[in-house]
Amino acid sequence: MKQITKIAVTLAIMAGLTMNLMAQNQRGQGQRQPGNRNRGGRAVVENIMTRTSIRSYTSQAIPADTIEILLKAGMAAPTAVNAQPWHFIAINSKEKLAELAGTNPNAGMLRQAPLAIAVCGNMNKAMQGKAREYWVQDCSAATENILLAAHAMGLGAVWTGVYPTDERVAAVSKVLKLPENIIPLCVIVIGHPAERPQPKDKWKPENVSYNEYGK
Ligand SMILES: Cc1cc2nc3c(=O)[nH]c(=O)nc-3n(C[C@H](O)[C@H](O)[C@H](O)COP(=O)(O)O)c2cc1C
Secondary structure, three states: HHHHHHHHHHHHHHHHHHHHHHHHHHHHHHHHOOOOOOOHHHHHHHHHHHOOOOOOOOOOOOOHHHHHHHHHHHHHOOHHHHHHOOEEEEEOOOHHHHHHHHOOOOOHHOOOOOEEEEEEEEEEOOOOOHHHHHHHHHHHHHHHHHHHHHHOOEEEEEEEEOOHHHHHHHHHHHOOOOOOOEEEEEEEEOOOOOOOOOOOOOOOHHOOOOOOOOO
């Protein structure tokens, strides 16, 4: 009888341990779910804080799989009602890059770069009426994602503005042969960095309020 009790107690302890381990395992899997903070969060914040515009590049080309990662990062951005009202054009032709340089007096670095991505709004996918303008925010979110992904992969990049400057929109549309419904927001110039500028410290507590303006 004593022996039977011992076996029963041992089995009960083993069952308890197994259940505990299973619960811990489930919690562990839960920690790997999207949205959880325990996934190299500090590295992500570090990447955001150390990004800075890079305007000088080596001649090294950017491989197709890297370009695809950048495009996927862009498309991972949030958009109003998840409309994804965008179109991305990756430009790695030297001639096209040089032509694009002529569309913006502040985008001469395009002549030196191996890659640019034009982030465009697709008005056929944008919302109707006043909400149509959300395309600018949607495409801006995509642009920042691409800038951060480039930095995370050791590349350098800079956002060059197109929309809402009419002449630039017209000039970029002509170079990239854009149909009427596609509006270029910006051209992101990308390459392997040939300069290492210090990231700017932009933290200004006076630009922040808590609960009410000015408090
Ligand atoms: C809407 C927008 C348009 C920009 N246009 C240009 C541009 O045409 N040429 C350029 O060299 N940089 C351009 N920039 C990059 C800014 O000059 C740069 O982000 C800013 O000086 C802050 O520096 P940082 O990116 O190193 O933090 C643009 C940035 C934004 C957000």
